[in-house]
Amino acid sequence: MTSDDKPISAAASIPGQKATLHDVAERVGVSPRTVSRVVNDEGGFSSATRERVLNAINELGYRPNLLARSLITNRSNTVAFVVPVIDDPFFPEVAQGVQAAARDRGLTMFLAVTEGRLELQRQVLERMASHGIDGLILFPHAEDLDDVARFAGQGLPTVVIDDALDHPNVCVVRSDLEHGVSLAVDHLRERGRTSLAMLANEASPRRKLRRETTFRSMVPNGIVVKSPPTFEAGYRATAELLAREERFDGLFAFNDVMAAGAITAIIDSGRSVPGDISVVGCDDIEMSALLTPGLTTIRIDRERLGAEAVSRLIQLRDSVTAPPASTLTVSLVVRESS
Amino acid sequence: MTSDDKPISAAASIPGQKATLHDVAERVGVSPRTVSRVVNDEGGFSSATRERVLNAINELGYRPNLLARSLITNRSNTVAFVVPVIDDPFFPEVAQGVQAAARDRGLTMFLAVTEGRLELQRQVLERMASHGIDGLILFPHAEDLDDVARFAGQGLPTVVIDDALDHPNVCVVRSDLEHGVSLAVDHLRERGRTSLAMLANEASPRRKLRRETTFRSMVPNGIVVKSPPTFEAGYRATAELLAREERFDGLFAFNDVMAAGAITAIIDSGRSVPGDISVVGCDDIEMSALLTPGLTTIRIDRERLGAEAVSRLIQLRDSVTAPPASTLTVSLVVRESS
DNA sequence: TCGGACTACGTCAACGTTGACGTAATAGGT
């Protein structure tokens, strides 16, 4: 407490080795438990002690070892975010939302990609569980939710995005795509379009069917074509549709990438967008504004989707009963393609 | 070992609680240490014991607690990947490369976004260090590498992508953008373009200057305009350039998004691409193929960049001396814009 | 038949932290 407390254990301040509670305690002359109390601001220490501990922490560059802390508290302050793919404009933005919301709550985010492969998803979940994550946010594998249910059953708080799973430890977050479809259809009709077609997703797990179902119910005599959700597939499907001489003047696509393919196919066939056919996409990825013509689309606020998932996850973790599913609104962005 | 080893401690098989080495050991009738040996395949056990341990592990659903393991081995089997932004076509693909390479090596990836803010980068690195990551891969903040050097100095193996940092604990991975520029310039000249311009990045930290410097040295009397690396800024810069009546028939842009803005500006001014002006971008993001006209660009293999970073990180971690910097080749992708 | 090597275990402590609990000193009320 006098001026000579600096030379004490000079070796401890070598920055190469990481300091522990013990090192700090020794330097200050208190017990590690007291240092811990200061670090966690638990109270039960004098302000003088606090000051000296804080100084020592600075001098030694002490950083709490979260692994040790987690081991005893059973809280790791990590969440896993699991997506089927990442090199796609949709998921990174959701990831951004998850990451930022997690960060602001003191959580660190693991990111894993399953490539849509069930065995990879299983491996990933297994590994995440071993790492003691506090929660899981995922776009589950289309066909099989059993693994997810299993982990949730083992007590892992889970948020499922854009899918449905009824389980006390699982909360669902989704965007209101039914409403999105209705916005698109209404918009096309307002534009005077009377024969509507839809480019639906070929792989049709439960969740992807929602858009198609809504479209069919709103447009009973509409054309529905299925294709994989890629640019090329969208191009091909549209080209075939045009070649078959099917008559339609309005097209709604499952996502923007397919819509872009459709527009290219329409133009290549000598028709014009929106002159002959109006096109509406879904997602509002960044590219959509840059296309020629700019793509009218259903905007999904992906960052908010991610943030909402984190928020629900926290509620799930901290409460006994699962919070209700939450549905985010979508909106129509009108550009030149319609 | 007779048939009555099933009823023993039936309560232990409740799936709700996670089993530990002790639980498995008790069920088999050996010590936890032996179970640990089987789990880690260390040897020192009979094949009969191995069998029974493995069975018990399955029945109890035992999963090793990586936190406890890390605490003692001082290896967490996690890496952090830190990027300035994620809602940009470039970084997710690098992330994909990092993630896949990490996964294949038994590592799990933390992902953090710094939004280009130095204080966020610091916070993130601090937190990652607390989580005991085995290594760090990052696109460092443009202006300031001190933080990175500090963490590396504390013994954290670090891989810096597309930047330079001379430190025994840091390895650099980059793509050969100098060569990329030379490919672009040569290509434009082969197309008969004689007056070349470049859209450079306004914010010019050391690493971003490389393309500009190479361009200037190859095209001594070329025009160089700086602007932020966004679509709108690229549009504006190009529009101004055209309005100033500067004569150029070939344009190389810092990245594809700027190039897309440039193309739009050129077309809006009544000129044609590539009729009047050829445009070459850089990155080959997915959008580039979908633009009209398709964008000629310098392809950077982003997944490989990420995979290479992981590979270097492992070398760095497992050896005494830092491996040399590695430079990935780039290639020219010719489309309709040139 | 003995010694050395090897096999197949077990024991104990430690990693860095926090929960539970104990306790000396001081303050405050009557």
Next chain:
DNA sequence: ACCTATTACGTCAACGTTGACGTAGTCCGA
């Protein structure tokens, strides 16, 4: 002056795992 609270600590064990080391039993060669 005495009892009770409160403050400011300290002690000890535990979290689940692995490193270091010990040890009975077996095998094999001389």
